[in-house]
Amino acid sequence: MPLFGIHPRAVHRTTPPTKSIRKSCGNLLLLVPALGYLCIFFFFPIAFLLFQSALAPGNYLRVLQEPVYLEVMYRTAKMSLAVTIVCLALGYPFAYFLTTASQRVVNLAIGVVMMPFWTSILVRSYAWLVLLQREGIINKALLELRLIARPLKLVYNLNGVICGISYIMLPYMILVLYASMRNVDLQLLVVARSLGATRLRAFYKIFVPLTAKGIMEGCSLVFILSFGYFITPALLGGREQTTFSMLIDIQMNQLLDWRFGATLSAVLLLVIMLLVFGVRRIVRLERSVQWLQ
Amino acid sequence: MVTVDKEEMASSGLFTKVAAAAVAALLISPIIVISVLSFSESRYLMFPPPGYSLRWYQNLIQDTSWRHAFLTSIEIAIPVMFLATLLGTAAAIALARSQSRAKELLITLTLTPMIVPSIVTAVAAFLWFAPVHLVETPIALVFSHTAIAIPLVVLSVSASLQGVDQSLELCARSLGASPFLAFRKITLPQIRAGILGGGLFAFITSFDEPVIALFIAGTKTVTLPKRMWDGIRYEIDPTVSAVSTIIVLFTLFLVVLAFHFSPRRTRTSPPASPETGGRQA
Structure with a gap:
């Protein structure tokens, strides 16, 4: 390889x-x-x-002793997990479609993936802010279809954060999955079906296991990138959705406690490094940022 | 015996096609909605807009803070582009040709800035530049942005080096060309596309970078992402949708340009998956 x-x-x-x-x-x-x-x-x-x-080693004790820090860490992990699941659920069918589509369709679809990928993160977060707000397009559509009586609160809460981060992470997931799916010999599916398997069974028994490594890679990458995310949760989340990186921002830019900000950054870095080394046995992360080739 | 048409079996089912179309719509529609809204005459971001006007663009031109921010971003992104391209290209060539045992480790080191959360990079940069009084200067941003742009250039140039036969350069050397001349005349023309592509990606990375700018730009060096952040965080200023539309078009232009330069692959090889970078926020 x-x-x-x-x-x-x-x-x-x-x-x-x-x-x-x-x-x-x-x-x-x-x-x-x-x-x-x-x-x-x-x-x-x-x-x-x-x-x-x-x-200031005492700061590390503070992180462990004051419940808020570990709580926020746990919450950030849960949020990243939700984002990972959403991205996998949306990205897998799309990447599978790419493997079976004609060259021209693939080029167009890759363009559709790259367009948001290269658009500024602020622009993308802002777009979701606009889509999800009270008078936004989604609330308006639901109201007109008479599915809801009053506008839903879709943003400045968990829903907003998950929509926003998933939208930003989806291209990563699709590109990693597609890179791994490209190596699967589609003839195997043909063989399975000619032996009597249904389309669905052939897909679950042959295709999905062969892409397990890609799934692991994509999920690890999305989880790890989401975990350290700052801009999107800061713009689309409410107070309940404070992520660990937002705590760092609060220390650095509002409380001006740089030393404690440094401690929190060090903790975040250590967690990310542990995650990277933790999945190292299964996937080499720095290689999956090269899904690219 | 089951007989199934081969063509039909290899292609995807209706469910996959519908799901893929829905995901494609999801990927592209937020960007389209924001572009349409930038022409709205209302100050509330209603969709579809009650009427169309150019007032937000007008607002943008009249407000000098936006113009300053745009120019500041350009001023920072251009040196980043040159610096990252120079360093990244040299590194990619070194990595491609090295047979050193440490190669794996060196590649990991070069790509590390892509994995470290940008907030950690930003705090580290702040603490690093504060004692030497470089915080709030454009120079600090150039230095930090270049560090996160180098991996992108390395990836882009590495991709284009993939198809380069090094023996041609050795031939030139054996015929008396100096190492530099051999490189310039033989290898460089073959990887020019990857270098140009990498440079443009480096430019975009710096131009769009919000987190480091937020931490070390302060109030003196307001870049476009920092200005946008202020415009979104504290009030929803519809001018941001006009800026967004311009940024989308500008980035689109640069990306199309970058892919135009990027290495082309033959039809038989897997479809070109573009050199993409790990941008974070």
């Missing part, structure tokens, strides 16, 4: 061995500027953040 879009062996074969050693050292020099840059402007700042939070 090509790793990171590069076939290491393909390069190896065409390179004479003696030269390859010299070249490989020379080539790695090209990596120095980027890694050096990331050190100064990404890794060192994060290390500094961890250092700052370690200066």
Whole structure:
């Protein structure tokens, strides 16, 4: 399987061995500027953040002792799980459709997925704010169909947050699922059906198990990205939907307690890293951000 | 014996088609609704609008804070684009050609900024830049945005390096070309598309980045996402829908441009799945 879009062996074969050693050292020099840059402007700042939070170890105790922090953490996890389920339920049929559609339809459908993907997150959150508000299009449609008597409260609550984040995460899910489904040999479904399986049975017994790895990858990615999300829950949620990242914002920008903000950031980072390493046995996350290829 | 038409079996059923159409509608309709609403004459965001006008666009042009924010974002995104493209391209070439055992680790390190929540990146950047008095300056934003844009360039350039036969460059070298000349004349033309695509993605990433801007832009360096955040968070200002429409069109233009440059694949290979980045908020 090509790793990171590069076939290491393909390069190896065409390179004479003696030269390859010299070249490989020379080539790695090209990596120095980027890694050096990331050190100064990404890794060192994060290390500094961890250092700052370690200066006040009492803050870590505070996170564990005051129930609000663990409660919000738990709530954030539940919310991310809900988002993951919504994305899987919507993304799976769509990705399956892509594997069976003609090339032209696929190109168009990928365009439909990429359009929101590359649209600013603020624009997308704002759009849901507009759709879900009291006089919004959804309430209006439901009223006109006489399904409801009074407008529903759809935003500034859990519903708003789940709609908004799912909308933003859906393209990730679709792209990861599609990348894994593309490798499935559809002839297997044909064989299963010619042996008498119904369409549904062939789908559940053959196709779904073969895409299990893609499902795991997509779900892990969506869960982990949702867990650290800030903008959308801040705009579409109510007070009940405060996520862990919003607590960080409150400490940093309202209470101006930077040290405690650093501690909370460190905790969030540790949780994310634990999640990434936790799913590492099953999926390599940094490889699934390369669904891409 | 069951006989089923092969064509029919491999294609998806009615349920799948209906579900896919519904999801496609869901993906695209919020963006369309927002564009239509930007032409509404009402200050309430009713759909369909009671009447059409350009008043929100007019509002946008007259309000200097929006114009300043737009220019600030552009001023930041352009240096980010050049810096990230330069560093990212070099890194992608190094990773593609390296046979080092540490390669796996190096790839992970290069892509880490995509996995770390942007709020953590933002807090870290704030604490990092505060002691050197760079908070609230555009330079701090350029530095931080470049760090999160590098992985995108690496991914885009790596994709285009996939089809490059390195032996051609070695041939040129054996015929007396200097390493730089061999690269410029042989490899560069083949990966130009990936580089241009990566650069545009880096531009968009910086242009749309809200979280870091929120933390280190302060009141002095208001970028467009920061201005929009203020316009959404504290009151629902319909001007935002006009800005949104312009951003959507602008981004669409850049993405179409980026894909135009992006590596093309042959028809027999799996359909081109575009180089996409992990943008977070």
